Structure formats: C-alpha cells, structure tokens
Amino acid sequence: MFLHIFTNRCKCLVRDKVLMFWTLMFPIVLASLFGLAFSNLSSEDKFSEINIAVVDNNEYQSNQAFQSALSAVTDAGQSSGEKGLFNVILSTHEQADELLKNNKIEGYILFDGGANLVIKESGINQTIIKTFLDDYAQIGSAITNIVRQNPTAFPSLMEDVMADKNYLKEVSPSNAEPNTTLNYYYALVAMACLFGSFWGVKEISAVQADLSPQGARVNLAPAHKLKIFGYSLCAAAVVHLFTIFILIAYLSLFLKVDFGRDLLYVLLACVVGSMMGVSMGALIGALIKKDEIVKIAVLVSVSMILSFLAGLMMVDMKYIVTHAIPVMAYINPANLITDAFYSLYYFDTYNRFFTNIGLLLGFTVVFYLIVYFVLRRQRYASL
C-alpha cells in the first residue's frame, strides 16, 4: 500500500508542470538573475566601514562611556587586521555639516543634551548608526547603575558590552567573511522551501472529499484517509526535497554560493525547511475551502512576501524588520530558514542554527497537528 500510493503520488507531483515550474524552475531562474546582478558588484564595496563624524564638544569629551563604546566599534578597538564598524572623524559642528553635505560621511553624532544623529538621507548605513546609538542608550543606562558601585570597571565593561553586540557587520569571532550577498541566495532557498506548500495543498485536495472528486474516491477506499494522506505526504516531501537539493546544487556548483563547511547541516536545514513548507501548504489546504488554484496563488504571494521580509530583494529588509518587529524574526519561517543558512555559513557554533531549526520543526509539528484534527473527521457536513 505504501509503495503503491507513494510511487503514484510521486508521478502525479512530478508531472504537474505548473507546480514544477514554481518549485524548481522559478527559483533557479531567479538565482541566475541574482548571479548576473551580483557579478557586476565590486567586492570592495561590500565591506567598507561606515564614515561618520562626531562633533567634538564638551559634552562628548565628558562622556567617557560613549567614547569607550565608540572605540569598541572602530578600527582602533579591533584586534589586529580586522576592520571596525565605523570610521570616526572628530570635527567641529560646521565641519560635520560640510562633510555631510559633500557625502563624505553618512551622518554625524552631535551631543546636545544626549546623543543625536544627524543624517541627510536614510538608508541601511544610517540605520546601523541609529541602531548603535539606540543600543548605547539602552545598555548605557544599565551600566550607569553598575558603575556607580564600581567606577574602575567602567571603561573596559563598556567596551566589552558594545563589542559583543551584533551589528550588520559582525564583529564576533568567526573565520568567515561577512557577506551580505549570500543572504539573497539564502532567502531564495527559503522561498523555494516555502513553495513546498503547493505540494501540501495538492495532497490535501487529493484526499478531501469536499475539495475534489478524487478526494471523494479516496474517502471511499477501504483504508484510513489519514494513512493514505500520510503516504501521499511522504511523496510530496521527497519530491519537494529533491527540487531543493537541485537548487542547492545549482547555487553551489554554478553560482559558487558558499554554504559553509558542514554539508550535513546544510542538508538538515534543507530537510527541515522543506518539511516546514509542505506543512504550511497542508495547513492552508485543510483550513480553507477554496479552489486549489486560488490557494496556490495566495501561497505564491505569501511565500514571496515572507521571503522579501527575510531579505530576498534587499538584504537590508531582514535587519529593518528584525529591528522594527523583533518577533518577526522568530515567526517568519522564511527568516528562520535564511538565518539557519547564514548562521551555518557565518558562526562557528551551532546555537543559533539549532534555534532556527527548532523553531521550524515546532511550526511544522503544530501545523500538522491542526491538519490531523481537520482530517480526522471522517464524515463531511456538506460536499
């Protein structure tokens, strides 16, 4: 029974040209376009420090805490050879204005009863400076309390705390180069994973009598619907995983996208991401009583939006979203998948990777539980 259903469902899935296009061809085409676009970027632009100015006035001079914090993220604060986040120029207010006007700096910090950021236009670099200031303000107030009790610990403490924060240009120990273009590809893989939802929708339709006549026929067979669905789901998972592997192979072999060193973990991320995608489709398929084609149209857009928020079209998006709505980082499956790949590439430890994988698995389990309760009902109220 298992093999019979599994092989036949595989045939049904693989021969579905529309869904095959979306899950296999579309991500590959998109990846190729990315490849073309990035090949024109010079690699030097990617990691340059952000030029900023600080107005050198009395308030700045008396703010030891801020000076330490700032030096933690400039060249001077780095161990040998590494680059800092900011390249800081101390200047007068007028000079800073001039520099900003001539685009020599991205913005300047002016102490005038607290730290103020002056910028000309907003962009990712400005966001980073702002983030730095916000973090400083937040941590600063906590530290002030500590320092009151132990003034001598003050400068080194500040330096430690600020250096540990992860800004866009990561300063934590790692052998990998920070690389923002990778995030585009990782978000693309996330999108392809979410496209697995189409297969989930398809399999639900194929076993639900109120969604398709084929489903009615399956319900009349002398076997439990959940069993047949389970077997079909295996087919969906395998077919989808297969498309993801092809995509990964294409990315790493042809576009030379770096997935880090641990192939096994990369595959694990693929498996979990793909399972998550299929389960999302099964959930939508089971809960919404609409045409398959409508659901797929909805899922195409939802997957694209979630991937966009995870940095598919502009890498800054991921950080903007993470900062504006921190919880999104944990509930956007596309972000979890993207982040899983990025942490594999970037970090030497697996904590962050497994947090992502764990959350993805959690979603998958919850989705399937809901699907189970919908499918468990054996008689329909209406057909």
Add this chain to the structure above:
Amino acid sequence: MVVKVNNLVKRYGDLIALDHFNLQVNEGEIFGLLGPNGSGKTTAINCILALLKYDKGTIEVFGQAMAPDAYNIKREIGIIMQNVAVFNELTVQENINYFCGLYISDKKKRASLVEEAIEFVGLNDFRKFYPRKLSGGLLRRLNIACGIAHQPKLIIMDEPTVAVDPQSRNSILEGIQKLNRQGATVIYTSHYMEEVEQICTRIAIMDRGKIIATGTNDELKSMIKAGEKITAEIFGLDSLQIQNIKNLPHISSVEYDENMLVVKSERGKNNLAIVLDYFRVHNIPYGKIYCELPTLNDVFLEITGKQLRD
C-alpha cells in the same frame, strides 16, 4: 438485502435534502433511483457511502451498519461518482491501477483486473492517454473503469451518463447490464427516465428528498390511471365524430388539432383495438398512427403534478 436505508433525514441548514428517505435494494438488482435535478439522489448516495453526516436514520449495507471505517463493506463497493474523479497526471492505465490498488494489494491480481477493466470499457487504444486528451464519453468510461476495476459486489453509479455522446451512453448502459449479469448489484441514479426504463429491474422515483413510488417499470405504470396515448393523422374529422370517440370506453381525453388526433386512454385492455375498430366501422381513413404506453414521466406527473424534466 444489499442496502437498507431507514428514515434518513439530511438537512442543509433550512433545506431538507432527504426527508425520511427509505430504500431497500436486493441482491442482483439493477436498482434505479430516478428523480429530477435537486431531488436528493446524490445526497442519498453520499449518505449511504458514509461520506456525509446526516441528522437521522439508519443505513445498512450487506446487513451491517455502514460507517466510514467499515472497511470490509467498503472493499465490496465500487463507486462511479457524478463528477469525473481521475488524476490528470496519470494515464488511463495508471489511473485505473491506482484506484484499484486502494482495494487490491496483490500486484499480479491487480494487473489482470486492470486489464479486464480496460477491456471492459473499451479503452484499449487509449491506455497511455492522459485524461485531458480524452473526449467526454471516453473520460466517463475511464471514470467507470476506476470505480469497478476491483470487481465489487455492489456498484453505485451516480448519473454516469451526463454529458455523454449517444454511442458512449449505449456502451455504458450495456456495460452496466453486463456487470449485473456477472453478479454485481447495481444502484443507478439518473434523471433520464429512458435510461432507467431501459436497464433497471426495479425503480424508485424520488422527489424533494422523498421516495414517492417504488416498483418495477410495469408496476409503476400500473399504479397510475393513465393508459396508452394514441396519436393518428386524420384529415377532416368533424366534431360529432370527436365526441363519439370521446365516449368510447376508457378514453379520458381527445384532442384534434392540425389534422392530428391525440387520444388519451385510461388503463384498460385493448384500448388501441377499440379506437381502430371505430375508425374502420366509420370508414375514417388515417395516415400515420402510433400508440405510446405511459412513461415514467406520466407516473411522475400523476403523483407530483409536475413534469420530470422541466
């Protein structure tokens, strides 16, 4: 008793789709469920198959209570649904094999059953075709093959000939009779009375969720007052003669319009002979003449006051 349904009630909100519906189907019958569109045939079938929830009543199949997990019953049922239920990504042969495989796990046995089914519906030349490439009639035949390949004891067909060309329709009807001869009990729903008259050994007429009459074709027709309808082409009949014809025994109405005489009789013997006798005795020459026995439509009309087909 193959199927026994007692006082089945099914509501869709305020609409009562089945209103104390009763049904008994015996082994070996081709049982026809005849009713206009919307009368509740499909709803009844779906309840019998334990697909639909219902509000009241009991359903037994092969003497056992029918339930979604009554797999030993389901194994012996073959269904041909109103909507074609095949997978577009599988070929004719693969489709039949797939659905047959939900019932029969032995591969060898299944292969031969699939062959038989393909042969039976005459899709031999199309076995590698995908459903999209089949005409409406052939698609219906595939739909039937998918339902019967496992050679069930009870075959339920819900309007299997809708939107089918006459040739395919005949082959489907003949096929049903053949299945029946091979031992299957058949439940056949339709809103075409001709089909039901042609192949069913017993018929239930349905209207608004109720069975309004049950019996063989002849039994049903003998339930009503109407007898045969005689139509004759006669030139220049005068009103006196028309009145005389009306006064003949068992004649219920006479119409004469544009040289066509339509005589409706009540049930009785030799109605045609009596009318013909009258023509001969009074030297009335006639051209075409034909005599129609009452149809199931007449039965429906007389019981419900409406036409079977609007």
